Amino acid sequence: MNASLLSLEKLSLHIGSTQVCQALDLDIQAGQCWGILGPNGAGKTTLLHTLAGLRGADTGRILYANRPVTDLAPRELARLRGVLFQNEAHSFPGTLFETVLAGRHPHLGRLGWETPEDLELARKALEATGLQSLKDRTVQTLSGGERQRMEIAMLLAQAPDLALLDEPSNHLDPDQQILMLRLLRDRFIQPRRALIMVLHDINLAMRFCDHLLLLKGNGQQLSGPAREIATEENIHWLYQHPVSRLQAKGTTCFYFL
Numbered sequence: 522m523n524a525s526l527l528s529l530e531k532l533s534l535h536i537g538s539t540q541v542c543q544a545l546d547l548d549i550q551a552g553q554c555w556g557i558l559g560p561n562g563a564g565k566t567t568l569l570h571t572l573a574g575l576r577g578a579d580t581g582r583i584l585y586a587n588r589p590v591t592d593l594a595p596r597e598l599a600r601l602r603g604v605l606f607q608n609e610a611h612s613f614p615g616t617l618f619e620t621v622l623a624g625r626h627p628h629l630g631r632l633g634w635e636t637p638e639d640l641e642l643a644r645k646a647l648e649a650t651g652l653q654s655l656k657d658r659t660v661q662t663l664s665g666g667e668r669q670r671m672e673i674a675m676l677l678a679q680a681p682d683l684a685l686l687d688e689p690s691n692h693l694d695p696d697q698q699i700l701m702l703r704l705l706r707d708r709f710i711q712p713r714r715a716l717i718m719v720l721h722d723i724n725l726a727m728r729f730c731d732h733l734l735l736l737k738g739n740g741q742q743l744s745g746p747a748r749e750i751a752t753e754e755n756i757h758w759l760y761q762h763p764v765s766r767l768q769a770k771g772t773t774c775f776y777f778l
């Protein structure tokens with residue numbers, strides 16, 4: 522049996538007038554890729570930030586390897602989980618290389634100096650995301666897609682056990698969407714690692730996720746293996762839009778009518 526990286530026990534969460542989830546039990550195991558789907562405003566980002574330990578829940582517990590997230594020091598938490606935020610604003614005007622290298626922060630020694638290994642990991646992360654030729658550019662000069670790839674590179678450099686991604690395909694063209702999600706899958710779908718991503722594109726979710734959490738935005742939720750959860754009926758229930766489930770080239774996809 523795989524190890525449990527993150528467990529939710531009877532988690533209830535609301536923001537404003539939105540009930541994001543209600544008594545949600547979930548077990549994210551090493552080697553799994555979870556997709557969180559739901560209509561605009563359902564609370565997907567709010568839940569992701571809560572899982573990351575950045576905000577509190579109403580009731581219930583969030584456990585990282587059986588330890589409550591509230592007991593973990595920031596540095597320890599930053600080694601366990603990394604977050605790809607939507608529209609992250611970087612406050613200092615660094616170069617691409619310096620920014621990606623900052624991903625190594627949770628791993629630095631007491632003096633805070635980067636080792637040659639940290640520099641090498643940052644260099645490799647830039648190479649993996651195809652950004653090495655831009656390494657000396659300032660972050661402010663990057664296009665939306667280049668910036669998104671930089672955020673992914675930073676997460677690769679951080680190398681946490683669990684990656685929490687908020688719409689990782691944002692700003693990416695179709696080719697880069699596939700390349701970056703493949704890269705994330707290859708790095709994080711590992712015996713000691715896992716991936717959770719909020720996605721709007723259900724077909725990307727079908728392609729990359731083995732488990733799904735559907736959030737309706739009124740406290741109703743459905744979770745489980747993607748092949749059981751991704752039915753025409755459930756996807757119609759989720760988005761309140763007519764949809765057809767199709768088989769193409771051996772994979773399941775959804776066509777919104």
Ligand SMILES: Nc1ncnc2c1ncn2[C@@H]1O[C@H](COP(=O)(O)OP(=O)(O)OP(=O)(O)O)[C@@H](O)[C@H]1O
Pocket residue numbers: 536537538539559560561562563564565566567568
């Ligand atoms: N500080 C706040 N106070 C009150 N309501 C808020 C606050 N922040 C967010 N909300 C609302 O909470 C709901 C959930 O927001 P959230 O960003 O988590 O949804 P989401 O599912 O990620 O949405 P989207 O798909 O549009 O990105 C939204 O209706 C949002 O307007």
